[in-house]
């Protein structure tokens with residue numbers, strides 16, 4: 001269980017995350033939605049302990065991320081926004097390095113690295129340096145380092161950003177396969193992704209929660225005057241998203 005309790009993050013006078021509270025339970029795949037600048041990445045950095053909140057607290061299975069960071073972080077796999085930042089390393093060397101940081105050695109290390117390379121489809125590029133990879137493969141390397149220690153909690157910041165439709169499909173499938181008995185929080189502004197992989201969605205705008213429910217519940221709440229010409233599911237979710245996030249909307 002992740003408990004996020006009244007977290008606020010200010011940058012000078014600007015409030016990026018504004019008194020957010022929610023909990024996520026085992027087995028939930030939570031879609032974290034919101035327009036650009038809504039505060040998604042900032043919230044994820046706070047949950048994973050990369051950024052301190054101005055106030056509020058986060059616990060991962062009872063471990064406070066600020067006061068018990070090693071116990072909390074050992075339960076978390078995190079794919080930050082952007083790509084992994086070790087361009088000169090080969091994919092295999094990078095993943096071995098991460099495995100060592102996560103405390104694996106010897107056969108266990110080799111086994112973990114081999115398994116993750118195969119699970120995310122990196123076999124053909126494992127001896128290439130990261131800088132020579134396409135964007136899609138770089139994202140896969142990011143995913144590989146996040147799941148290598150089989151963490152109970154996965155925090156994925158726009159995992160399909162910049163991927164082509166086939167790669168998006170593969171990553172969504174991977175998330176669905178990983179999700180069993182884990183806690184997954186995945187941010188996106190691609191609404192079709194939410195219906196495809198999430199059991200629950202939270203929409204944030206200007207640092208505050210404006211909706212929380214199953215994708216189907218949120219679609220059903222799309223007001224008539226925001227309905228699009230497309231009445232199929234993604235269109236309805238889009239209508240609801242716009243109704244709660246556009247400036248001036250009720």
Ligand SMILES: Nc1ncnc2c1ncn2[C@@H]1O[C@H](COP(=O)(O)OP(=O)(O)O)[C@@H](O)[C@H]1O
Pocket residue numbers: 011016034035036037038039040041042043
């Ligand atoms: N280090 C920072 N300094 C100042 N402002 C920041 C910083 N990080 C994020 N922000 C601002 O906080 C807001 C939320 O950013 P972010 O969490 O990245 O949004 P999202 O991921 O939803 O697009 C944005 O307006 C952004 O410019």
Ligand SMILES: [Mg+2]
Pocket residue numbers: 040041042081
């Ligand atoms: Mg972001």
